[in-house]
């Protein structure tokens with residue numbers, strides 16, 4: 001046996017003996033992942049109890065991920081002969097299954113570092129090596145220190161590494177991420193059994209993106225859309241704005257994501273339907289509970305029904321409820337991870353859902369609409385891994401539509417970034433949104449009708465709030481966006497300091513739709529809402545209608561649409577938005593200009609043209 005001592009400066013001496021296939025082998029530990037500070041809203045509380053138990057999950061590197069974008073372009077580029085030929089779940093699982101070598105290397109490392117092989121388990125999909133360890137054991141294996149972090153808002157606790165963790169160099173190459181480690185705010189589930197008690201983890205700062213609007217000074221009746229659309233946006237106004245005149249036949253489906261206690265009020269739905277779509281009175285979305293997400297239709301708290309009421313009134317209303325509308329209700333303060341894990345068992349450990357009933361097997365709809373968002377201030381390996389998972393699910397033919405946020409160039413209102421990458425109050429660098437910066441998501445910004453104008457006049461960027469947009473610090477600008485975004489950068493980009501926004505990042509949003517004065521019913525009365533929260537379900541409904549027509553014609557649903565939207569084939573589909581801006585972080589932010597811009601994307605769509613372009617594709 002050869003022993004080897006390595007100093008990490010903070011944790012003292014770490015003794016590591018590494019061997020595989022009989023021959024002892026040495027490898028120095030390298031920093032595998034780190035973060036600079038706890039994300040916004042979290043404070044370091046105290047050192048973790050060394051005897052607490054951690055379900056350590058070592059996610060192995062997935063082969064072929066570097067080809068993910070080209071696999072996707074092969075089926076999503078409008079010029080590709082394989083357009084629309086989506087993959088089966090089995091094909092996706094096989095293509096990205098980790099190699100036996102990766103499994104063996106991690107196994108030998110754990111054994112040589114003193115973990116009894118009987119305790120080590122390989123997940124049945126081959127994606128994770130799992131072992132239950134004490135905090136002190138984890139600290140030794142990963143050359144790190146664990147602390148308890150507290151979320152300021154909820155006082156919930158979370159175990160996480162102080163700054164970074166280390167792996168032997170030869171192991172590091174085979175490991176994607178280890179959890180729970182640095183990812184605060186990710187649900188790592190029933191993490192702890194110790195004297196600290198149960199510290200169920202709270203989701204990070206995820207905001208719904210709906211806006212409550214002041215009632216307009218209006219004499220128009222809600223039912224009357226003629227002339228009143230600039231201050232009272234009904235379903236008919238939306239149809240007029242986007243030439244969304246389509247009779248849904250009943251093919252395809254859509255899922256709308258709701259979080260925690262946010263839920264629609266059944267009575268409100270009926271009051272809305274009675275006024276605008278009488279045939280739908282009594283109809284409801286189909287509930288799919290994820291990680292304990294519960295139905296709570298009697299809810300009347302305006303803060304908890306506003307988002308969900310609006311989402312379903314828009315989607316069911318615009319589609320006449322002629323296709324199944326599912327409600328993905330995510331419980332336990334969960335967020336995007338839970339959703340992905342519910343679809344893909346291979347992703348479950350990332351979401352801490354091992355063995356949970358919400359792990360894999362949940363039906364995935366053709367279109368998923370999400371009106372919640374957070375910021376990109378999380379470890380980049382985690383963001384990339386989540387985004388790749390979205391890409392893998394997109395290979396199966398799903399379109400992810402997400403609201404771009406309501407705070408202009410920063411994902412979280414009033415919060416910008418300091419030069420060292422940590423959050424600061426007030427002025428600072430822009431904070432891009434999440435998950436909208438993932439290139440496999442279609443990000444939807446918000447527009448608004450100009451005061452007193454009609455549905456045939458051009459809209460402006462939303463005035464009431466700043467439509468979310470900007471450039472990712474994690475995801476580079478994809479090729480399909482290059483032509484449009486480069487043109488914006490060279491002609492119209494504002495000249496702020498070098499690090500205020502990232503000129504090489506993926507630009508968002510991709511498209512936009514109306515997000516102001518949206519007529520809904522809330523707690524019994526007709527009222528108005530809005531936000532990119534309205535824009536996302538409006539756009540998503542149009543994609544559902546496109547799928548309906550394609551499926552009826554014997555074609556596949558559209559799946560990932562971004563390369564098509566930016567292609568020259570779709571050039572005339574958009575109503576370019578050239579008025580308005582989205583200020584923030586002590587700057588004027590970005591402005592809407594001709595062509596793509598980081599406020600309204602390519603613009604709003606003319607549905608008739610959008611449909612004809614997608615119908616012309618194979």
Ligand SMILES: *[C@@H]1O[C@H](CO)[C@@H](O)[C@H](O)[C@H]1NC(C)=O
Pocket residue numbers: 055119120121130131132355
């Ligand atoms: C870890 O502990 C949990 C809870 O006791 C158990 O369900 C799980 O199977 C264990 N995992 C391993 C790899 O032993």
Ligand SMILES: *[C@@H]1O[C@H](CO)[C@@H](O)[C@H](O)[C@H]1NC(C)=O
Pocket residue numbers: 472473474475476477499502503504505506
């Ligand atoms: C800018 O974005 C690129 C990805 O396109 C990234 O590699 C780089 O680190 C980002 N810069 C900053 C300062 O975040």
